[in-house]
Amino acid sequence: MKKFLSMKGELGMKKNNFIIGLVYFIIGIVLLLFILLFETKLNSVLSGFATTGIVFGAVMLWKYYYWTKPENKDKYKEKTQNEDIELKDERKEMLRNKSGRYAYILGLIILSISIAVFSILGSLEIIDNSDLIVMYLGGLTVFQYIIGIIIYRHLSKKY
Amino acid sequence: MENKVEILRKERGLSQEEFAKAVRVSRQTVSSIETGKYNPSLELAFIISDYFGKAIEEIFIYERGIRNEKE
Numbered sequence: 225m226k227k228f229l230s231m232k233g234e235l236g237m238k239k240n241n242f243i244i245g246l247v248y249f250i251i252g253i254v255l256l257l258f259i260l261l262f263e264t265k266l267n268s269v270l271s272g273f274a275t276t277g278i279v280f281g282a283v284m285l286w287k288y289y290y291w292t293k294p295e296n297k298d299k300y301k302e303k304t305q306n307e308d309i310e311l312k313d314e315r316k317e318m319l320r321n322k323s324g325r326y327a328y329i330l331g332l333i334i335l336s337i338s339i340a341v342f343s344i345l346g347s348l349e350i351i352d353n354s355d356l357i358v359m360y361l362g363g364l365t366v367f368q369y370i371i372g373i374i375i376y377r378h379l380s381k382k383y
Numbered sequence: 384m385e386n387k388v389e390i391l392r393k394e395r396g397l398s399q400e401e402f403a404k405a406v407r408v409s410r411q412t413v414s415s416i417e418t419g420k421y422n423p424s425l426e427l428a429f430i431i432s433d434y435f436g437k438a439i440e441e442i443f444i445y446e447r448g449i450r451n452e453k454e
Contacts, residue, residue, distance in 0.1 A: 309404075314419050315412040 237300060238290040252277025289349025328372065335365040385444040389417040391435045406430050 226245045255274035339361045346354025403410045415421035432439040
């Protein structure tokens with residue numbers, strides 16, 4: 225691992241970042257030109273995509289330019305090593321797993337409460353189409369519960 | 384589980400930051416281990432004991448008595 229990290233640091237930022245940034249930027253520009261030249265119902269959605277592409281691409285290109293400067297080589301090496309430590313830190317990994325577990329349980333509780341609330345609102349005729357919402361929320365609750373069991377069994381076989 | 388990480392680290396004149404970098408964990412993890420809030424995995428415990436050149440049981444003290452009493 226140490227060997228890998230030192231190699232990663234020595235190599236600097238990968239050229240992939242430059243290519244991906246450039247692709248995003250070009251897609252953004254193409255979409256912008258399309259919006260300016262043609263008028264369609266999707267223009268508002270496409271303008272969102274165009275802005276995202278241009279901004280995200282420009283940021284990636286700037287980052288590539290900044291971190292590949294010779295004077296920033298050591299800083300980049302330290303930054304990537306720190307990021308790697310933070311990402312693989314076992315305590316932080318445990319905390320991420322635990323917070324995910326709590327978020328999952330809270331999500332299930334909120335979904336169950338929402339089903340009851342929407343059923344009541346529907347029965348009192350405060351909202352329309354409550355059946356559809358209740359069915360969707362019910363399906364989502366069952367899906368979350370079942371997928372939780374499936375993933376658990378899969379991991380149980382693996383470890 | 385008690386441990387002697389803080390004592391050994393200070394004996395070597397290392398800051399938490401420096402020690403954390405040496406064993407490739409975050410500074411917060413070192414702090415949590417030292418205060419006993421977090422027990423390291425077996426792998427990390429071995430890495431720490433290797434770093435100090437001591438046996439694992441010389442650094443991490445497993446309190447069998449307390450656990451048995453609880454059970």
